Amino acid sequence: MEQRILVVLPHPDDECFGISGTLAKHIAAGAQVTYACLTLGERARNMGNPPFANRITLPQIRKGELEQSCRAIGIQDLRLLGFHDKTLEFEDQDLLDLKIGELLAELDPTLVITFFPGFAVHPDHDATGAAVVRTIGKLPPSARPTVHCLAFSHNHRESIGDPDVYVDVSDFLKQKIASILSHRSQFYVPQLFEKNPHKNREVQERFGTERFWTYKFA
């Protein structure tokens, strides 16, 4: 069982489809979860449909959505690191590594979850994963937590193969669906608005398993 989990992702909503069920499952088993969200996703194009947000209000709206998602999952500790959406690949790498290093030192996590650098499509995803593995890679091997990564680029299987961690989250679909629905400015999944969506077979098949690659340090 994981005791302390640190999640490092760049945008509010990066947690909902890929890891919210896994986190709810670990939390039900007693884990303490800290979610470090690097930006507020303030450059997103989705503003609700019809639009209810604008470039001025979006950061606060997305912050509220993120807090609601964390409550739905049961995440005990949310940290907003205050970087800017779309800029992480251009940020001062030492500053990024310093912030992540401080969290590692404070929390001493047994498991870290982030994006697989180079295989996560959005430049912010890749830059976040790169900063996490760069910072953890500087620790002595015996001090490194396990790192589980999310990957979904078109080319990922050729390079990194199949995931090695499969998590059955079928008993935690209520939390996962509530997490997805929290981000109402960003997503509209019609199936999830039906009655008892967690009992819908299609929903169970689409959302019931979460997949990770364990990062192998050179």
Add this chain to the structure above:
Amino acid sequence: MLPIQTVEIQNRIDSLKDQDLYIHLELTTGAYAAHNDSTKHPAANFITNALIRYGLGSISGNGPYRVGLKMDKGWIYAEGLTHYDETDAERLIMAGHDSSGKLVVALQLSREPF
């Protein structure tokens, strides 16, 4: 204009940091976007000769390229850049052209107004 060479662009970005600069930043889908394809939403903007200053900047990606410039209180960002003007030693003139050669995005920096 030549296809972007990232080492050359990075050197020029570094040589222009920490000083007042005039910027031209532009994005356009073209005025005929919706006429040619009704699913497209025509949009465009530009800002010319705004005065800016950045302390950190880089070019990223495998082409088309992205550039981010970190200012004291904000960011300048452009995605989709493909070409630069190799003949202009003083100014950094970059643009992104689509497969038919049309300009989609431009990012230009200069010590003197455009």
